[in-house]
Amino acid sequence: MSMTEEVSAVAMKAMKDHQGEPRPVIDDELHRRLRPRWVRVTGVAGLLGLTATVVLGLWVTPPDETQGNLVRLVYLHPPVAWVALYLAFGLAALSSLLYLWRRTRSLFWDRLAAASVEVGVVFNALTLATGMLWGRPTWGVWWTWDARLTSTALLLVLFLGYLALRRVPAAPEVRARRCAVAAIVAFVDVPIVHFSVVWWQTLHQGATVLNPDLSPTIHGSMAWTLLLGFLAMTAVFVWMVSIRYRIETLADEAVTRSLATALAERWAEDEASGTAPTFGLGASSVPEEVVSATRGDPQMSVGEIVR
Amino acid sequence: MLRDAWLVAGRDLRIEARSRVALWQVLPFALLALVLFAFALGPDRATLASAAPGLFWVAVLFSGVLAVHRSVAIESGEGTRDGLRLSGLDPAGIFLGKAAAVALQLAALEVVLWLGMRVLFGVTIRAIWLAVAAAALATIGLAAAGVIYGALSGGLRVRETLLPLLVLPVVAPVLLAASRVWSAAAVGAVGAGESWLRILGPFALVYLAVGVVVYGPLLEAG
Amino acid sequence: MSYIDSGYAVCLATLALYAVVLVARRRRIEREAVGERVGGRRRWR
């Protein structure tokens, strides 16, 4: 995806057009490119779907035979878990694989994985939180160390590690490769979480919809509300990831641009003082994040950085 | 590949023999952990003995993180990484060599730690061979996973804080299985121990296999 | 407030908060990376 290059080109053009003005301008065309319409549509769909799910879940659907009104958390907890485990972490693992595969290697996949993991971590934490708030009244305990709960908690820690790794400053390609490996290793836990209720005797009940027989054991309006919950959460996920992806892309762009500005200033200085245009990486006029972004990646030539 | 592994392992162990970082820092740390566990649990021998297998592996895990730090630090000297890259050594060989060096140091540490536990906690193990087999497999798994993540966080200034966060969750199954085998071995319940032992084998193998493939790219990238 | 109500509240509030944070972050980074917008309905800064 050439989003960065697009933005970069527009930004550079804008810089030239507005000489004297250091900041370029977002025109309407760029604005449209930054925020495609489908993102907004998905966001609205997610919001409406979620509202409908809550209304149906809390006030319209009937209570359950054994759980009574406690069943109502079924319309939130499984959809949230679905987003975290399968959509978010699945997408992250897939994009990481596609990044590592030489033929499809592109920073697009790296950014998509990063966006997806961050959203996934939020949903994973929510899975645990809603699960605990459901477990206390139904099982009688907030938490217990059965295989499903333990492996889900481990999953959260694994992907928190991914986010920590991502915050370490490095050249984009270096960071992408590191993080891709971490994401794939962490994803190994997802099938364990999914099948834990099948492989072992756990306190957590088995799957209602994605059970081994693939025959949902939930009926009537409860089933439809649950389906709506899944769809709504999926839409919310798509919206969040697309926004998070844009933030990631623009953040990279900001680093590149500050590097370009720093270099331009440096050259201007050199030309003014008449010295040979040299560039030491430790030079004082170059900001720290720029130095750390170039360090350790010998292939990232200065010409390439400046474009 | 194996010849390269032999070379690298020999080099790492020779560096350790000269610098004695593991001997004078990692090992005392592990023993200190034992004493601290005893403080935390109180002097009751029955409590200590029942908790001993788990505590033993927690101590090994934390010492293992230190050993991996040390193993990575060897590479992070001026130009060492580039030297390795240019040396023509097979990255997979480098990985296996470094993992072997870490595993050997950990094995030595486990022996001393075990003696300490016997004396301080009064623990005995009935099924010795079960415990030794579990320790061997778990140590290989820990070393392999540690070296992979060591390379991942290799050139980073934040390595000290990042490495434990990344590697400890990944080796959690090893800790779980090894502790259970040792608990079973302590009371002589061979059957229960063996079912856990069967988990340790595949884990060690998987970490080794993954390391053989990803170490090269990580070395280039770092 | 029952457990179920708390479950809904925690879940929805967290999602809403995260959404707001995301939008705010995007707006800030758009300004930082690309600059001020002109000609549109909204003016930033």
Added chain:
Amino acid sequence: MAVSVSVPSEVVTDRAGAPRRGRRPGRARLIAVALILVAALIFLLVEGLGSSLDYFDTVAQALAHKQTIGTSTIRLEGVVVRGSVEHTATGTDFVISSNDRHVRVDNTGDPPQLFQPGIPVVVVGHFVSASSDRFLSNQIMVKHSADYIAAHPNRVRAPNGSTR
């Protein structure tokens, strides 16, 4: 924007110039590793994991190897037998069963909200003695099923009296 630059020598090291001995056996090695991973996965699924991570023993399982369990603390699962629940001064007594094997449970403390006859529960505790079928527990956890069946079209009151 071509610029001549001088950079520290360690940065110039061209990656393409580095020997690639690791690359040549790459494909065969990749396949071998993939095979190992698949084999390990299959082994774990079929053989290794087994029952080692089970959270509880069912009544039938526990009674089958009662000798090894003795009076150690375990988690025991079974369906609460209808008509067996008695509330005592200190807690609740009831019988749980699985596969027609029964265990009498003396529980201390209050059972959770959903506790009722006919549903599976997990109790934490130990047998009174190696030969006894009486189980002393201090915690009951309800293990509800994954089936959701509408109890009542009227959502305000559930049959068991629980409110939202």
